[in-house]
Amino acid sequence: MVNELNKSFGEFFESDLIQEIAKSSSLKEFSSGTKIIEIGDYIKGMPLLISGAIKILREDNEGDELLLYYLEHGDTCSMTMACCLGDTKSEIRAVAETDIKLVMVPIKKMEDWIGKYRSWRNFVFDSYHNRLNELLHTVDSIAFMKMDERLIEYLREKSRITQAKIINNTHQEIAYDLHSSRVVISRLLKKLEQMGKISLHRNHIEIIDL
Template sequence: MLDLLRESFGHLFEDELLQEIDHVGTFKEINEGDQLIEIGTYVKSMPLLISGAIKVLREDEDGDELLLYFLERGHTCAMTLSCCLGQTKSEIRAIAETQAQLIMIPIQKMEEWTSKYKSWRNFVFNSYHQRLNEMLETIDDIAFKKMDERLLKYLKEKARVTNGQIIYNTHQEIAYDLHTSRVVVSRLLKTLENLGKIELQRNHIKLIDV
């Protein structure tokens, strides 16, 4: 596990901290679609992402979801940090977008390392800053961008985090992530296909010119 830590976090953390993480952390592998964190549950540990991608979602009063951001290698979740430090229930849902490897850090160590290691403190603050900017960008998209622009951006981001030009989500799953209806998504996808930007197949979407 130490070699994986050095590969993903060696540029951020000193070796002493990496060895502590290796000693107290728990290695975890999750498959695509697996749930890592559920809304309303207490978070007992903080994830450090070694590989893969995790999508973080918010839910409204009607149970409809909205994609906030993706977590990738070398990231952690600011919302998880808040829950761990405040010992409050999670307000987000985290689901594996791809197969992923994580190291789970016990919450007891987080405060200790914040005072003990400057690199850990900087990592926590930078994580808050990055995730906050991503959430503000999501708010801006909802407030100022048309749905076709949001959909195209979503497809590009999905292709980037999965390292491929094929999107395997159904129209309904995309609608959930964008907090809209399947009918709207299907109509806009058809428009994108007519423009030559994507190719619609029975079980997937192929990106051509995005």
């Protein structure tokens, strides 16, 4: 585990902290599509993402989802940290966007290291700052961007996260992520295909020129 932690977090943490994380934490792997955290769960640890990507979703009163942001290699989730330290239930859903590997840090160690290691404290504060900026970007996109612009941004980000030109999502799944309807998303995807930006297939979308 030490080698994997050094590759992903060596630029943030000193060697003593890396050793402590390796001794006290557990290494977990999840396949793409797996729910890692569910809304209403009590969270007992803080994830440090070694590889892959996780999407963080919010749910409204009617059960419709909205994609908030992605976590990538070297990231953690500030909302998870807040739930851990406050001993409150999760208000987000975390789903593996790709196959992932993460290290789960126990709550007690999170609290101890904030006082013991400056690098850990800085990492936690920087993570809060980064996630807040991503949330603000999501709010701005909903408030100020048209749905076709949001869809293009979504497809670009999907392609970047998965490092592939093939998007293996149904129109309904994209609609859920963007808090829209399948009819609207299908119409906009068809328009993008007519413009030569994408190619629609039965089970996937191919990015051509976005």
